[in-house]
Amino acid sequence: xxxxxxxxxxxxxxxxxxxxxxxxLAKEMLPIVDKPTIQFIVEEARKSGIExxxxxxxxxxxxxxxxxxxxxxxxxxxxxxxxxxxLKMVQETTDINLxxxxxxxxxxxxxxxxxxxxxxxxxxxxxxxGDDLMDDEVPLTRQLMDSYEQTGASTLAVMxxxxxxxxxxxxxxPTKEVKPGLYNVSNFVEKPNPADAPSDLAIIGRYLLxxxxxxxxxxxxxxxxxxxxxxxxxxxxxxTQRVFAHEFKGxxxxxxxxxxxxxxxxxxxxxxxxxxxxxxEYIKDLGAKLTETDKKNS
Ligand code: UTP
Numbered sequence: 001x002x003x004x005x006x007x008x009x010x011x012x013x014x015x016x017x018x019x020x021x022x023x024x025l026a027k028e029m030l031p032i033v034d035k036p037t038i039q040f041i042v043e044e045a046r047k048s049g050i051e052x053x054x055x056x057x058x059x060x061x062x063x064x065x066x067x068x069x070x071x072x073x074x075x076x077x078x079x080x081x082x083x084x085x086x087l088k089m090v091q092e093t094t095d096i097n098l099x100x101x102x103x104x105x106x107x108x109x110x111x112x113x114x115x116x117x118x119x120x121x122x123x124x125x126x127x128x129x130g131d132d133l134m135d136d137e138v139p140l141t142r143q144l145m146d147s148y149e150q151t152g153a154s155t156l157a158v159m160x161x162x163x164x165x166x167x168x169x170x171x172x173x174p175t176k177e178v179k180p181g182l183y184n185v186s187n188f189v190e191k192p193n194p195a196d197a198p199s200d201l202a203i204i205g206r207y208l209l210x211x212x213x214x215x216x217x218x219x220x221x222x223x224x225x226x227x228x229x230x231x232x233x234x235x236x237x238x239x240t241q242r243v244f245a246h247e248f249k250g251x252x253x254x255x256x257x258x259x260x261x262x263x264x265x266x267x268x269x270x271x272x273x274x275x276x277x278x279x280x281e282y283i284k285d286l287g288a289k290l291t292e293t294d295k296k297n298s
Contacts, residue, residue: 001152004145004208005051006125009041010112012058012103017257028130029063030261032268033275037130037255038064042096045128048142054099054119056112070094108227113209114217122211124148127230129205129256133264136250144208147182147246154213154237155244157206158183159252166194169202170231172245181247188235188243190224201245203231204252213237 015027022030028038038055045053057064071090078087099119103112113127126141134140140157147155158172170190174183189198207230216233223229234243253267254260269279 001149002123004124004126004148006120006123007045007050007053007141008056008113008116008120008125008127009038009045009053009130010056010103010109010127011038011064011130012056012106012112013109014058014106018261026057026064027256029067030255032133032255032261032264033272036064036067037133039067039093040133041128041130042068042098044134044139044141045126046096048126048139048145050126050141052097052099052119054101054116056101056103056115058103058106065100068093068096068098106227108222108225108229110217110220110228110230110233113230114214114228117214120211120214124154124208124210127207127209131254131256132205133253133255134204134206134248134250135253136248140206140248140250141208143248144206144246147244148208151182151242151244153242153244154210154234155182155208155246156234157204157248158201158245159204159248160200161202163197163200164194166197166200166202167191169204170229170234171197171199172201172203173198174201174245178244181249183245183247185238185243185245188231188238190229190231201247203245204248206248207234209234210237210241212241 011026011028013027015022018027018030029036032040042053055064075087075090078090101115101119103115126144128141144155144157161169168191170188171192172183172188173186175186176184178184213233216236217228220228220233220236223232237243253264255264269275
């Protein structure tokens, strides 16, 4: 069985939910406190044992390439000022096997993954979306790789979501829990109405896929939203080879929408050594202020 060594990070979407911030800046560069979301994803990949990462980028994505490139002017300045900690932080982002491919038009997530075909070749690989930050003792990507080592099959990460939210996700129709948290799946449905949703298990932003997915993607027509949907291709793949779903039990932060992004900034801020104390005090004061305003308005 071939080892999983490569990851694809699709980052060529338009990021319309964050306009106007994303007009010239990649959504994946929006920071959580002080770190761009894509850096969290790259760190998860490396902790999981991934060796090579390809970022699929589009227009206005230069900032991602620059972020992971060296910046001699900044580094020299930090050296001169003896800001060693900062220098280490800046240099850490360049010490990665990171490659870039351009998706010429944002035709959908499935199309973005297909652009990585030549880079991946005939190997299993992972797809990691910048919209989801995952916290668990064992990184979620590593959990999928461990599962693959036992089954040799494509495996998607899923998580239970409130039933009324199923229309926001790809949802699985599980047939059997083959072992705790690992499901056989009969089909995958992209963004079903809650009334039609086959379960509450939603696909979240980590996928481990066998290279056969590329042949399927080449023949996948645009689906929901007139985009080439990765979920549709996975549903087709599942008809010729097993695709499992692995239930994630850790904490997921959806930073791809405004409220989730603000929430994550607060939660990560509450553990960040430089701001946690001030933030805690601020939240306490804010709570008291809100209670006062609510009293006045009632
Ligand atoms: P989203 O559905 O979050 O779309 O894509 P988006 O364009 O990034 O954001 P909104 O909805 O307009 O605010 C899921 C992931 O797939 C990538 C995105 O960059 C994101 O990581 N993607 C999407 C591509 O790389 N190419 C595409 O054509 C579409």
